[in-house]
Amino acid sequence: MAALEAAGGPDCARFVGGCVRNALIGAPVADVDIATTLKPEETDRAIRAAGLKAVPTGIAHGTVTAVSERQPFEITTLRRDVSTDGRNATVAFTDDWAEDAARRDFRVNALYADGEGRVFDPTGEGIADAAAGRIVFVGDPETRIQEDYLRILRFFRFFAWYGRGEPDAAALAACRALVSGMSRLSAERVSKELMTLLAAPDPRVAMAAMAEAGVLAQILPEAVAGPLLEAAVEQGTDPVIRLMTLLPSDERIVRAASARLRLPNSTRDRLAGAAVAAPAIGLTMSDPEVRAAVYRFGGRAVADALHLRMAERPAQAGDGRRLLALAEAWPRPSMPVGGRDLARLGVEPGPETGRLLKAFEDRWIADDFPADGHAERLAVLVRP
Template identity: 70%
Template sequence: MTAHLQDQPWLTSAATRAVFAALEAAGGPDCARFVGGSVRNALLGQAVADIDIATTLEPEVAFAAIRKAGLKAVPTGLAHGTVTAVSGHKPYEITTLRRDVTTDGRKATVAFTDDWSEDAARRDFRLNALYADLSGRIYDPTGEGVADALAGRVIFVGDPVTRIREDYLRILRFFRFYAWYGRDVPDAAAMAACTAEVEGLACLSAERVSTELMTLLAAPDPRRAVQAMAATGVLAQLLPEAVAGAVFQRLCEITTDPVVRLAGLVPVGADGLRTLAAELRLSNAVRDRLVAGAEAATAVRPDMSDQAARAAVYRLGPRAVQDALVQQRASVASDPADDVRLAALIAGWTVPVLPVGGRDLARLGVVPGPETGRLLKAFEAGWIADDFPADGHEARLRALLDPAFSPPPG
């Protein structure tokens, strides 16, 4: 029985059909099919983010065909067979069918082909070696891709060791796809191959590793995948200080944020997380967030008062305080009412701006200089301690200048 995709707006959109019409004008019917994630996710009733197309046309021919049709063509990777068409303001990545000629565990030298089975044979997992035509008919060259996807099985195409040695990133991709699509226990042959080839991960760039790791941690529930990584030695190879214990398990229950989950998985403090971020080549934004959350951990408590929470948010920032509180909820018991209260406060409170500055002090006779900074810091400390009052600022400044000064009541 032939499987078909049903009710897919991206499949029938004018933008998609324009791309197929451009390719078929150069290569005839069945020269192009959807491939990989869009087919798999549509089959499973899940959201489709990227639309990839495989074609029998060589890349230069595909590029010319797209331009001839009046669509924007981007030569994103002609040497590797890939061009991008932009239709209806959406990108469509188009790749010529390929077969591997040589591989070294990181990169492959490829030759183009017009054989769909050859192209499927070089892909990583059977549930990714799925194709579909414009009518929605699914093609399954391995004969097991549809069944795997529906059953939640992540199984390599052909021999797992061979697939891994072609590109060691496939070890991480196995666990990433298992986190997102796997059910029941992971495939035994894949696990054995990952264990045997774990040292090959050392040849991968930090950027490739971190992309897979963060995508894995963003899965709805990555716990079984992380446990499988630990069982094969992959986790220790990538993150020697990782602790996939009770705190991480709990963290995965209370947040889907991959940054917070990473901080819980590798509990090494602010300095350790700064080093980890550098080793994984994480973005500056992610690095700063990891470090800020760790630094905030000593300044917040799940049961702190509203006033203390406002002071922490002012000094540390709302994101750092929220991240630290989530981490603490995973490690210590907290009152759900406090969790709700603090989350609402952090989300709803507008952080105020220091209401005085150097000009205010100058008007009171303070000569600009180091004394100005000292007085402003003293004012700020008192203002925070009194829970950010909205008025009475000049009286507070005068009290700092003259300790004998008594501000008027009220």
């Protein structure tokens, strides 16, 4: 801030958006963004003159990133929209703080603060909204959404994280009316917003409102928001498990949804693994049955499937937690014999080798993975 003010004078730079909002409500601040009346090239020079690192991350849109003590600060010139197409905006730079505020999405995000901590609220409602847990669009909701249809998802995401009570009625009506415009959005933008929403401490009200407004059906037509999600929220905050509760336990459907949303491979594999394992998983399993399932499906898949079963039967959650601890802690062993062991017993390589190894593995699993006696068991299978 001192570097910018040295170049542009007092009040040329203010903290903006989430860092101000979170500071006001006592929430952790992760990213610090700054707005300035300086033009991007002036910002760049000011940062370098102060001995800081400057990265031209978005010069065309007015953004330069300053790096101080290894922490990035995005610094963006005040802007006004010239034209929008529902995804991208053509902007012009301005020195009018009110114009910059008018193009932002929600009143709680149109808050500014100077280096002394004085807060500026151009809409006149942002501070009150932050205190009350209201997520309200700046100006006309439909206009804000038509500028960028991702704001539909951002509305529900911000409500999940910062909202209280019931979502704003005018915002919901606008989301419902314009939901089809979300088809213009990239899958990556949609999936990122969805997963961040699901990671909120309690996304249930936001998800129910999304479903009622037709937004959930637009982005994830396979999904059903209901009791399973309700129960999953009580179990923990893992957004992947919460997403599992919205989808059927069908590997084909899960993989198709993952591909359409372009979910990360790790998320796709967890969803598919749980769908494959789920039919074999129950909350009345014995310890040997849990170990057998972990061996066949993997510990992560079994644990995720157990979370699904616990969501289905909350009254048996105690049993599920015990099985979950076993599934997560048991080290999956490797098959203790192989083709070479059979060769030493005189078995020629070929189909018979595969049949004998499969028979051995089935017995080894049924006997709960004994640690020794493998040669004797294999010899019994080989004997005519």
